[in-house]
Amino acid sequence: MEKYINPNKKNWQKLTQRPTAEQLSLDGIVSQVFSEIRKDGDKAVRKFSLLFDKVELESFAIPQKAIEAASVKVPAGLKAAIQLAKSNIEKFHAAQIETPKIIETTKGVECWRESRGIETVGIYIPGGTAPLFSTVLMLGIPAKLAGCKNIILCTPPDKNGEINPAILYTADLVGITSVFSVGGIQAVAAMAFGTESIPKVNKIFGPGNQYVTAAKQAAQQLGVAIDMPAGPSEVLIIADKSCNPAFVAADLLSQAEHGADSQVILLSDNETLIDKILSELEQQLEALPRKEIAAKALENSKAILLEDINECIEFSNSYAPEHLILAVKEARNLIPQISKAGSVFLGNYSCESAGDYASGTNHTLPTNGYARSYSGVSLDSFVTKITFQELSKEGIRNIGPSIELMAEAEQLFAHKNAVTLRLTKYD
16 A cells, blocks of 8 residues: 655646556447347347356246245344344435425426336346345345335356355345346346346346446446446545544455455545554454455555645545545534545444445445446435426416417427417416
8 A cells, every 4th residue: 555645736636546457348248248138038148157157057037935945044143134234224215215295386386296116127236256145235125115116136146056145035035026147248138138037127236347337338328227337446534643543444454355456545644643554454454364355456555644634535525435434533523525425434433344234324336436426326216206297277377478488489389379278268
């Protein structure tokens, strides 16, 4: 982890750049997979599952009996932990349900807005070295609360054709409609087009590697909505002398172990503190099972000494982190200064792991600086919002003349006439 001492603001833009891992040229592969699945459906999905995942399956759908059998394999303690997380996530997201509020904009003119759940949504859950059953909670719960009628889950099987039991247990717990053992580009293509087995969806959610990311972008170009642009995970921590250096080091490593292309940033106004945290980080790194992955991420990471905490906040807003931890005294006082971040963790006990699993907020967040313009997944991500208006005779009389003038000025005389006919009839 490279250390920088009071870098000139002219150099901040360079320091906020994410690591640029070599990207494979995937356009040709994605195009081929999409084309064949659009044409041949399940047959092509089987072909690419064998080619990419080295697994041959007759059926992709996981029957309820298999889900129940897999659930038995999940330890009771883990089930209880998942249920606790489910309860907290439900509470937080249920509070986002809006009650329609009718606004009388002018006497006799009432306008309001109502939400409708997106009818069919697709959730992609990675199943590699870190099977993300927690993401089933983060996406399945708000989808259910939003009123989505069909919640489709795709996740890659292992080489024996099996899906991680915790993923199946969690899917059943939150009410996923259907689970399919399909991964990668072929899963996204199947959800984008629909096949004999896998339904076509209206919107695709979920993380994945660069293959999945490229496939989601291709699906978006075909008119299927996606949650947000994806990228490697990241955390930025602002620490002052009130922090616990061991806690900060642990938070940096918890993010670094996500992947070699992850990035962690440490900001402080105290160089002695930075050195203590870096020393703690080296000690804790040695004990990690995913040590090599975390170490690789640390090569692209930075510890930066700045003038004061206000300057640290300024740098953070420039970086626009996915996760922001304020390991500082009276962290709440800094909230008004934060303008760009996916999710913020306040104080020494608010570890980023809490948001990843069980505090209640959603862990599907904008990365790679997209927090400048995107929000994390919420209940709103799973709904469309329809506006309504109702005008009485009094209402059309009150705003009709203004509409006529505006329509005529734009030379849209049919628009004007639609109002004039009503005014003439009722007057």
